Amino acid sequence: MQTVNNVFNFTSQEKTFVTIGTFDGVHFGHQKIIEKLVLEAKKEGKKSVVLTFFPHPRMVLQKEASIELINTIEERAKLLEKTGLDYLIIHPFSKEFSRTTALEFVRDFLVNQLNISKLIIGYDHHFGKNREGNIKQLTEYSQLYDFTVEEIPAQDIDDVSVSSTKxxxxxxxxxxxxxxxxxxYNFMINGVVVNGKQLGGKIGYPTANIDVKESYKLIPKTGVYVVKSEIDNETIYGMMNIGNRPTVDGKHQTIEVHFFDFNKDLYHQSLTVELIYFLRDEHKFDSIDSLIHQLKIDENTARNYIKNNL
Incomplete structure (x- = not known):
């Protein structure tokens, strides 16, 4: 898969099959749509293209709204790469772009830039200035510009929407x-390992503190999780705490991972942590000794889960 930033950097002499969307999560519903796109494109000897936008439109048009995305844009690209897609085009969404009319979008983006042969799109898809474009207009424009439109069944689109919400x-x-x-797949958190307060090491549970730079990334419920990471081509398991460390200071949310049977220096490295199993809620303990006792229980439970399930 080739990733292209900005639709105007894309050129293709070959005709393309295109679908459009945010595809946050790239979950099984999205995968079903993209699989259809890839298969149909290959069958016709065309190139498959996903056109997506970043920042998310709501980040630009509703700045006061709080938006949480399942994936960062980098995570989304890596997941889409696994689908067999030929091209991922990430076009910057801006207020200026939001003023593009439906006709301009079809003519300038789909026809002139993407050299479109077929558009696979949801029944409720709206596009262009003030979301004026719809499936009816797309069908009319397709006849004008000589491409076909395939509508994804309402049930499939509803399933995608419901899945993302769930x-x-x-x-x-x-x-x-x-x-x-x-x-x-396992929900993941990506970030850089930063310096912490070194308390974990002092109590026998050194941790890698993960700094997630993207403020829009959804962070799951506070608590303790069984996790894994690929470090130097080796799968390493551990347990992770998402929370405010109420026993220690309770002031700032942290994401801390203790890896089992591992003692390499990870400072300043980028790390992908996959969340496998939710162990327990975060608690405030009466003392550090009580915390250590619970951590030992957590480690034993986590190791047993890994041994018996993975």
Whole structure:
């Protein structure tokens, strides 16, 4: 898959099959649509293209609104790469772009830039200035500019919408099993390992403190999770705490991972942490000794889960 930033940097002499969307989560519903796109494009000897936008339109048009996305744009690109897609085009969404009319979008973006042969789109898709464009207009424009439009059935689109909502709710509730089932993969957190207060090392549980730079990234419910990471081509398991460390200071949310049987220096490295199982809620303990006792229980529970399930 080739990733192209800005639709105007894309050129293709070959005709393309295109679908458009945010595809946050790239969950099983999204995968179904993209799989259809890829298969149909290959069958016709065309190139498959996903056109997406970043920042998310609501980040630009509703700045006061709080938006949480299942994936960062980098995570989304990596997930889409696994689908067999030929091109991912990430076009910058801006207020200026939002004023593009439906006709201008079809003519300038789909026809002139993407050299479109077929558009696969949802029944409720709206586009262009003030969301004026709809499936009816698309069909009319397709006849004018000689491309076809395939409408994704309402049930499939509804399933995609419901799935995204359920995933977000499940993550906020700590229901990791449901979230991962809908995603079709383990929910992940990406960040850079930064310096912490070194308390973990002093109590026998050194941690990698993960700094997630993207403020829009959904962070699941506070608590303790069983996790894994790929470090130097090796799968390393551990347990992660998302929370405010109420026993220690309780002031700032942190994401801290303790890896089992691992002692390499990870400072300043980028790390992808996959969340596998929710162990327990975060608690405030009466003393550091009580915290250490609970951490030992957590480690034993986590190791047993890994041994028996992974």
């Amino acid at each position: 995933i977000r709710r499940a993550l906020h509730a700590g229901n990791l099993k449901t979230a991962n089932n809908y995603l079709g």
